[in-house]
Amino acid sequence: MEPCQANSLSLVRFDCNDYSVPTEYAHQAVLAIGGIERVRFVVRDSVVAEHLRDWGKENVHYNANKTNSPRMMQPGQPE
Numbered sequence: 758m759e760p761c762q763a764n765s766l767s768l769v770r771f772d773c774n775d776y777s778v779p780t781e782y783a784h785q786a787v788l789a790i791g792g793i794e795r796v797r798f799v800v801r802d803s804v805v806a807e808h809l810r811d812w813g814k815e816n817v818h819y820n821a822n823k824t825n826s827p828r829m830m831q832p833g834q835p836e
Contacts (some may be wrong), residue, residue, distance in 0.1 A: 759789045761798075769806075771796055773814040778806040 761769045763782050768775040771789040778787060778798050788799040791810060798806040808818050 759791070761787045761789045763787050768817065769798055772810075774811045775817045776806065776808045777817075777819045 759771060761771060763769050763778050763785050765783055767778050767780045767783045769778055769787050769789060772791060776789075776796055776798065778800075782800055782805055785800060787805070790797045790799060794810055796808050796810050797804050806820055808820060811818060
């Protein structure tokens with residue numbers, strides 16, 4: 758478990774990688790719980806995001822199940 762802080766893009770740095778949380782948690786304290794296969798992010802006793810753990814370095818992971826990416830594109834939309 759590691760206390761973290763979500764940035765203005767709703768990204769949380771954990772173990773040299775950035776993981777997204779829902780935008781309503783931008784600029785808030787987040788507790789990262791890293792397991793062997795998954796990373797969970799908790800705010801006030803609620804899991805707000807979960808990602809497969811990346812053992813690489815300097816990668817960014819957006820949760821595709823929620824619209825919490827700052828530039829999430831919908832299929833067929835122009836960039």
